[in-house]
Amino acid sequence: MKRCFVGIGVLAALVLAGCTEEKAETKPVEINEIELAKEDAGLTLDITIPEADGLDVFNQHAVKLGKELEAAVRNSETAYLEESADGALHADGHMDFAVKFLDEQTASVLIEAYLYEAGMAHGRTYLEPLNYDLRTGAAIELADLFEGDNYVADLSELAKVEIETSEVKEQLTKPFTEIKENQKFYLIPNNLVLVFDQYEITAGVAGPQKILIAKSDLKNLKDLYN
Known part of the structure; x- marks a missing residue:
């Protein structure tokens, strides 16, 4: 079934909030x-991947992630069948997404994927956030959200x-010290969510990790998320 998510325009949002100030x-x-x-x-x-009207770079990014997963599954299947006589194990790939934050200027979409390569002991779950500035069509990096460094x-x-x-x-493989400059993240209305890949800070069995940071605790936010 086709799903469609709509960002509310500024004027509509103001009306819903009971504000009478006129804006474009x-x-x-x-x-x-x-x-x-x-x-x-x-x-x-x-x-399954997202497609956003008028956001060519966003759409290209989503297609690239989907095609990479598909290629990994097919290549794994082919390699395993060439080396295995029984062909008992098969490759598996799933991808879906959720719109986490969407307003008149910012879109934050989380792609969730699973890859099992035929013959391997375990599969891998990974998260790929797509954060985009709707005014410019450009991807938003973590640094783009803040004034200063x-x-x-x-x-x-x-x-x-x-x-x-x-x-x-309790699941850390070593003491946590700091995030990366380009740490993965996505946005929800009241929190910035930091994303850590499987094995990045915890054992692989724990999968990817999400750390929620309250928006109210963030300093020097730009209007992309203000």
Whole structure:
């Protein structure tokens, strides 16, 4: 079933909030569901990606992620069948997405994927956020959200506090020190969510980790998320 997500324009948002100040209306952005690959003939493919109206770079990024997963599954299947006489194990790839934050200027979409390569002991789950500025069509990096260059230190301290009070602390493979300059993230209305890949800070069995940082604790935010 096709899904469609619409960003509310500025004027509509003001009306809903009961504000009478007049501002220019912004055209809503629709994010649709596109089935990129679907197959269950030995190997399993179920790849669904987002497509945003008028955001060419966003769409190219999403297609690239989907195609990379599909290629990994097919290549794994082919290699395993060439080396194995029984062909008992098959490759498996799943991808879907969720719109996490969408307003008149910012879109944050989280792609969730799973890859099992035929013959391997375990599969791998990974998260790929797509954060885009709807006004320019450009990808948003973590640094783009903040004024100044102290965001790594500030976010690292906030992440430490969150980790210390969560079950993630017991799963760390080494003491947490700081985030990367280009740490993966996505946005939700009241929190910035830092994303850590499988094995990045915890054992692989724990999968990817998400650390929520309250928006109210963030310093020097730009209007992309203000």
